[in-house]
Amino acid sequence: MIIEDVDFAAMYQAHLKKANRSHKTSDHWDKRAEEMAVSCANPNDPYIRDFLAMMDLTGADTLLDMGCGPGSICLAAADRFEQVYGVDYSAQMLTVCRRRAVQLGLGNVNLLQRAWEDDWQDIPVCDIAVASRSTLVGDLHAAMYKLNQHARLRVYTTHTVSPTFIDPRIIRAIGREVVTLPNYLYAVTVLEQMGIHPKVDYITSLNCQGRDNSYEDFEHSVSWSLGGLSEAETMALRQFYDSHKQPGKPLLAGDRSWAMVYWDKVDLD
Numbered sequence: 001m002i003i004e005d006v007d008f009a010a011m012y013q014a015h016l017k018k019a020n021r022s023h024k025t026s027d028h029w030d031k032r033a034e035e036m037a038v039s040c041a042n043p044n045d046p047y048i049r050d051f052l053a054m055m056d057l058t059g060a061d062t063l064l065d066m067g068c069g070p071g072s073i074c075l076a077a078a079d080r081f082e083q084v085y086g087v088d089y090s091a092q093m094l095t096v097c098r099r100r101a102v103q104l105g106l107g108n109v110n111l112l113q114r115a116w117e118d119d120w121q122d123i124p125v126c127d128i129a130v131a132s133r134s135t136l137v138g139d140l141h142a143a144m145y146k147l148n149q150h151a152r153l154r155v156y157t158t159h160t161v162s163p164t165f166i167d168p169r170i171i172r173a174i175g176r177e178v179v180t181l182p183n184y185l186y187a188v189t190v191l192e193q194m195g196i197h198p199k200v201d202y203i204t205s206l207n208c209q210g211r212d213n214s215y216e217d218f219e220h221s222v223s224w225s226l227g228g229l230s231e232a233e234t235m236a237l238r239q240f241y242d243s244h245k246q247p248g249k250p251l252l253a254g255d256r257s258w259a260m261v262y263w264d265k266v267d268l269d
């Protein structure tokens with residue numbers, strides 16, 4: 001078999017299934033909105049600083065931020081654009097994003113409630129389209145195509161590099177097989193097969209979603225990421241926590257790398 005024989009979009013979907021990445025509804029993200037505003041959206045966070053630094057803003061007046069969450073990118077970048085558009089399917093994420101925009105005194109932030117899978121006809125085409133940490137979608141080919149079509153100049157997307165969302169030691173401790181998710185490789189290959197030759201760079205950041213201050217928080221984070229835990233897994237998790245947790249030291253994976261996959265808009269049709 002040679003590379004041209006591989007359907008990377010289909011392989012990505014099979015890999016997602018193997019990694020047990022079940023489709024999450026907007027309710028899941030609604031519950032995370034307040035904590036993500038604190039832990040993921042600080043404009044001084046190195047991830048956000050690196051993301052903004054990698055963007056070429058030449059000639060760009062408008063920004064589309066797909067899966068904007070609490071506004072991590074669109075609010076941090078708002079003062080560099082005439083208008084920014086934040087899009088997310090979670091109503092609560094948009095509420096938090098709107099509140100933050102008001103607190104920051106930003107008058108050029110437009111928010112729309114849409115999913116990756118929805119019709120985007122009423123979402124404005126913008127000079128730059130970004131999707132930050134929001135690319136773990138069911139259909140990667142459709143998502144990358146939509147972003148390209150909604151950009152006039154350039155597209156910036158970040159994807160997981162190789163990690164599981166939870167520290168592999170924890171996954172082994174509860175008796176599950178560790179399946180990594182090198183999502184960016186699929187993004188690059190799916191784009192290549194669409195006729196887009198993206199560039200790749202890397203951002204290293206702390207895991208901003210995991211909580212392990214108490215056992216209850218820890219169990220909640222692990223269970224949420226793994227799509228639920230059986231009784232036996234929960235007992236094994238408790239044992240792992242009790243034997244490994246040290247006061248003041250994080251137990252969940254500390255380091256997460258993101259790949260920035262970016263390209264100049266390509267006329268595909």
Ligand SMILES: C[S@@+](CC[C@H](N)C(=O)[O-])C[C@H]1O[C@@H](n2cnc3c(N)ncnc32)[C@H](O)[C@@H]1O
Binds near residue numbers: 070087116131
């Ligand atoms: C990990 S957060 C990233 C938020 C923000 N972009 C950042 O970098 O901090 C993922 C975001 O994608 C959104 N999301 C997940 N699946 C989505 C879908 N199918 N359609 C629209 N938004 C989605 C979630 O609601 C959440 O706000």
